[in-house]
Structure formats: structure tokens, C-alpha cells
Amino acid sequence: MGKRVLLIEDEPNIIEAIRFILSRxxxxxxxxxxxxxxxxxxxxxxxxxxxxxxxxPGKSGFDILRDLRADPEHAALPIxxxxxxxxxxxxDMAQAAGVxxxxxxxxxxxxMLDAVNGLMAAGDAPVVDVSGxx
Amino acid sequence: xxxxxLTGTRIRExxxxxxxxxxxxxxxxxxxxxxxxxIEHNRRRIGGKLLVDLARxxxxxxxxxxxxxxxxxxxxxxxxxxxxxxxxDPIETDRIEEFAGRFPGWAGLVAQQREQITLLERRVEALSxxxxxxxxxxxxLHEVLSTxxxxxxxxxxxxxxxxxxxxxxxxxxxxxxxxxxxxxTGSQALVSYLDTVGKADEAPNAPLDEVESWLASTAYxxxxxxxxxxxxxxxxxxxxxxxxxDKSAQSDMLTSPAARALAAQWLERARRDAAAMPMGDVxxxxxxxxPDPAALAxxxxxxxxxxxxxxxxxxxxxxRAALGLVTCDGSGTLTFRKPLDGxxxxxxxxxxxxWPLYQALLRPLSPxxxxxxxxxxxxxxxxxxxxxxxxVPSGFDAPEVVEATMLFVPIDAVMDxxxxxxxxxxxxxxxVEVGTNCxxxxxxxxxxxxxxxxxxGDVGSSFLNEVx
Numbered sequence: 244m245g246k247r248v249l250l251i252e253d254e255p256n257i258i259e260a261i262r263f264i265l266s267r268x269x270x271x272x273x274x275x276x277x278x279x280x281x282x283x284x285x286x287x288x289x290x291x292x293x294x295x296x297x298x299x300p301g302k303s304g305f306d307i308l309r310d311l312r313a314d315p316e317h318a319a320l321p322i323x324x325x326x327x328x329x330x331x332x333x334x335d336m337a338q339a340a341g342v343x344x345x346x347x348x349x350x351x352x353x354x355m356l357d358a359v360n361g362l363m364a365a366g367d368a369p370v371v372d373v374s375g376x377x
Numbered sequence: 378x379x380x381x382x383l384t385g386t387r388i389r390e391x392x393x394x395x396x397x398x399x400x401x402x403x404x405x406x407x408x409x410x411x412x413x414x415x416i417e418h419n420r421r422r423i424g425g426k427l428l429v430d431l432a433r434x435x436x437x438x439x440x441x442x443x444x445x446x447x448x449x450x451x452x453x454x455x456x457x458x459x460x461x462x463x464x465x466d467p468i469e470t471d472r473i474e475e476f477a478g479r480f481p482g483w484a485g486l487v488a489q490q491r492e493q494i495t496l497l498e499r500r501v502e503a504l505s506x507x508x509x510x511x512x513x514x515x516x517x518l519h520e521v522l523s524t525x526x527x528x529x530x531x532x533x534x535x536x537x538x539x540x541x542x543x544x545x546x547x548x549x550x551x552x553x554x555x556x557x558x559x560x561x562t563g564s565q566a567l568v569s570y571l572d573t574v575g576k577a578d579e580a581p582n583a584p585l586d587e588v589e590s591w592l593a594s595t596a597y598x599x600x601x602x603x604x605x606x607x608x609x610x611x612x613x614x615x616x617x618x619x620x621x622x623d624k625s626a627q628s629d630m631l632t633s634p635a636a637r638a639l640a641a642q643w644l645e646r647a648r649r650d651a652a653a654m655p656m657g658d659v660x661x662x663x664x665x666x667x668p669d670p671a672a673l674a675x676x677x678x679x680x681x682x683x684x685x686x687x688x689x690x691x692x693x694x695x696x697r698a699a700l701g702l703v704t705c706d707g708s709g710t711l712t713f714r715k716p717l718d719g720x721x722x723x724x725x726x727x728x729x730x731x732w733p734l735y736q737a738l739l740r741p742l743s744p745x746x747x748x749x750x751x752x753x754x755x756x757x758x759x760x761x762x763x764x765x766x767x768x769v770p771s772g773f774d775a776p777e778v779v780e781a782t783m784l785f786v787p788i789d790a791v792m793d794x795x796x797x798x799x800x801x802x803x804x805x806x807x808x809v810e811v812g813t814n815c816x817x818x819x820x821x822x823x824x825x826x827x828x829x830x831x832x833x834g835d836v837g838s839s840f841l842n843e844v845x
Contacts, residue, residue: 254523256552260530263545298519349526352533 245271246363249290251281251307252325253299261294264352265359278302282310285317292362297326297333305336312341321362325350384428385419387442391435392417406430424750425758425788439789443757450477452721452817453488459816460491495724499583517567524560528553586724587636588643589714594630597702597715598692643713650687653679659687667794668700668786670762671744681744681764685784689715698790701759703734704782712780719757720785723814730825731811734783737763741779748788752812752820758788 248265252258253276262272275284279301285293293311297304304324311317321343326333337345344358392402403413406427415421423431432439451473458468469476477484508514531549534541541549631637654677666672670684679687682704689702701717705728714722722728728735733745744764751757765781812818815827 254527256527256556257523257530259548259552260527260534263534263549264530267539348522349529352530352537355530 245269246292247271247273247288247290248292248294248359249285249288250274250294251284251299251304252276252294252296261355264355268356270359278304278307281307285311285320292321292323292359294323294325294359297324305340308337308340308342321365323358323362384423384443385417388431388435389417391437391442395435402431402434405434422756424756426792429789429792449718449721450481450484450488453491454484455817457487457491459814513570517563517570520563521560521567524556524563528556528560531556584633584635584639585712587631587633588639591630591640592643592715596693597690647686647690650679650683653677653683654687659691663697668698668790670784680766681762682766682780682782685762685764685782689784698787701785702783704780705734705738707738707779709735709738717785717787720751720759721813727827728814729812729818731809732783733761733763733809734781737765737783738779738781741765741767747806748808749785749811750808752810752818758808759785760788760791761785
């Protein structure tokens, strides 16, 4: 069974590039572009891993992350966060909300692949940062 | 540090020069020789009428006894000391007067640089505020970074040299082309936006500072003819529509639109005050009662705050004392400052909570009148009138918006007026000792102290401990 990733991002050309890179690596890539309904999309699609942008229409990536972690079903779901700002306070906020990994835009394609595959490999063992209070 | 240390010493020196005996001088001003001795040895504070009498007996100007160097310069130096970061060598705050007297040029430089530094700090604060909270900037940066991210990723795919389906190649090339266009537009917008930052409404001074220096340039008095022009309909101080600026509000000193709008509001209000209190009435009140806002209000039917504003902004004239004025809003933020020599409200930051201004703020519509003694070298006394009034007559549901106004009159001007007036002297209760700002106030055991003072040695014991 193919590994499934849900990409929550609203920039069409970024979606296209990431979809291409991950598909070629053997991933099944599904996408979602709206913040407000993102949690519902995760519930419906049950991906193995989520790539989550911070700046989304309707709801911020931080809020989506908190909502997902509040649900026991997604407490251990690997979530890679993408943000245009690499500021420490954003990282701290994402970490406190239970992010699994964090990536700053613009990213390199190999960096993206390494991050996604790394999270998948660690998938069975709970990621330390994730087990917090969410 | 005894605050009026040098005043006593100067009285003693002057008396010796005049060849007067302590006992004779004491008798001529109606105090005991022992008391004069205490004063001369700086063991008793002195001010007000007694000081005036002593100056007269010693044939000197009052200022010669009280001011070693210029009081504003000393205030500025104290401010600089208060704001400075920790230095290797402690600042000799007990010798400020000596420094200002011996090196007036250097002292002036310190004061001027402090002023410049404060302005620059404000500007940096305003700019970083803008960078942190400006929605346009944040959107523009997000747009540029998103586009760069897409371009980098797409270029990475095309550049990897792997076999890529020709359809996908065409698609990625088109995406890159589109994104590069977007990036060009976005970065241009960003650059032109950054170019304008600091030009339009980001003048180095806060708008209120601009208005105050503009008013100071006219000695806070608007020409009476500017005030006599008819009031345009609908002009209100709270309205966001600004009445057409007349020439005085278009001064070169008002560079930002915000400052011009504030100045226009000020003018509008001054006009209404002048219309309600014509010069003839003002002069009659000044002649009969001196600068008494209650008398002016009673004669003209204007409200007390308006009477205070009117008195504080009269053109200079023979025998007319300069009066100071401050106003604050309900948050206690000073919204207007007309300083007087010896009592300069702080330019930035919070003032002294003991001011009658704030006492009035606590009890809206109850006028407050107190003699205040301002800490400083020398300490000076003023008669302060204050009142807090609603700014806008509002409905029952609207938030209550108030403004407190305080007029302060140098005590000698009050005494001059009292001497001329037939009215019995007013009972104003005890003298309230006040400061401007805790950092530069040496008053010990002040129940209202917010933070330790730089100027006093034993604040540690009094800070927050002595509330009785």
C-alpha cells in the first residue's frame, strides 16, 4: 500500500511542485487548500503524514495544528509545518502546539523529501515532541 | 541631598555683601533670627512670599537667590541622568548644578543630545512597530516568499536532469514564467512601499510634539485676529472631519498630516473658547481677580476647562504672568503640555500621580484647587486648578470619555493678584508636594512613588514601604 500524504497549502504552483516531487518518490499526494475545513479533510482522508502551511485562507496553520492534536486520533500523526517565516517565536509556537517537524520557505526539494521520509520512518515510534499536552 | 541647599547659602552670602546682620534682616521680613539662621544653613526649606521678601530686602532679583544655573538646563540634565543606562562611573547627580554652572556649554550639549536621542528612539520604535504590525508589509513579504518558494522548487525539478514528461516540462516552465512575473511585481511594490516609509506620516516627532513646538513658537498664544474669524459650521474637536486649515495651522513646523489635524482641532477649540470669553471679559477678570478660571467661568458662563485654556493661551502683555497648562485623557496620558519655567511636564512617559490633574480625574466634575510645590532646584510653588469634564456629551450607552485639565499659576502671580484684589485670600489647604516623574524626583517617603529615584539616596527604604 502506497504511503499517503495530505498537503494543506493554498499556493497552486507550490502544490504542483511538491506533488510532483513526492509522487515521483512513490507517495500518493492529496491536497487541500482551505484552512477552515482542513481538519475535516484530515479526518476524511486519513493520511499517513500531513504537510501543513501556516498562512492559509480561513484558519491559520497553528490553529489547525492545535485542533488536530486535541483529537486523540491525531495525537501521533506526523505533521510537517511550512512557514514563510523562520522566526524563533513561530517555531516555539509550533513546537508548543505539538508539531513533528518544521520547514521554512523557500525549501529545497531534497530537503522536503528528506523531511517527509524521515517523519515516515519515525512514524511508528511516537515523536517525542508530539506527546506533550497539545 | 538637601534640595534647596544653595538657596540658603546664597542668602547668607548676599546678606554679608550687603553688610546686614542676621537679626536685622530677620526682623525686616518678620521672622526670628534663629529661623533665618536655619534657612541660611539650608536646614529649612524656603519659598513663596518669604523668599520674595528676602530678595527685596537684599536688593536682588528673586532668581539670583533661587537659580544657580538655568533651571530648564538642570531639569534636562536630571532627565538625562535618569534615562541613562548603567555607567562605569556613577553620575554625580548631587553636583548637577555645579556642572551646569561651571560648564554651561558642555551641559547644554548633554541636554541637546539627550533630546536628539529621545527623538531618534521614538522614531526607531515607530518604525519597528510598523515593521512588526504593518499588514501590507506582512502580506507583501508573504507573497514574495511564496513565489520564491514555488520558483525554487520548480527550478529544482527542471534542473535535476531527470527524465521529465514533456507535458510536465511545459507546465513547469509556464509556472516558473508566471511566478517570475509575480515576483517582479511583488518586489517592486515592496520597494516602492519601503521608499515611502518615513516620508508621509512618519515624521521624526510624534504629532503632539510637532503641535507643541508650533504653539511654543508663538508663545502658546494664537493671534487674537486668528481667533476672531467665524467658526465654520460642524467643526468639532471629536469629529474626524477637519475644518479647512487656516494659515496658522499650515505652518512649516507642522510636517505630518496628523500634526496638522491636531493643530486644526486645537485652533477650532481656541476659537470657540475665545468666542465664549471675549478679551474684554478676560481683561476685566484679570484686573479684578487675577488669573482665576472660576471667576472667568462665572463671568462668561464658559466651563472651567475652557476658562483654563483661555487663560493659559493669552498673548503676552504687561503684568500678565505666563501660566502653564496640561490636559490628559481618561487613561492619564498627557494630551497637551504648556510648560513653565520650573515646572515642565514630562515629554514622554508618565507624570506624577499627585498632580491635582489626576486628583481631578478621579472625581469628574469636582473642581480641585491646590497649592503645589514642585520638586526641583529651587522648589517652586504654583497654584493649580484642575477639573475633569466629559469631552463629548454622550448618550446613556456610549463609553464615558473625559478630559482633565490643569492650569498652574506661579505663586508670585497669585500673590500679586491677591494684593490687588479686594477679595479675601482663598483657602487652598495644605501645600501638596509634587514632582514630574519618579525617576527624577528626590522626594523621600512619597506614598505615590512608582520606582526608585536616581536623585535620592534612601529611596530603598521608602519605595512602596511607607504608604500610611
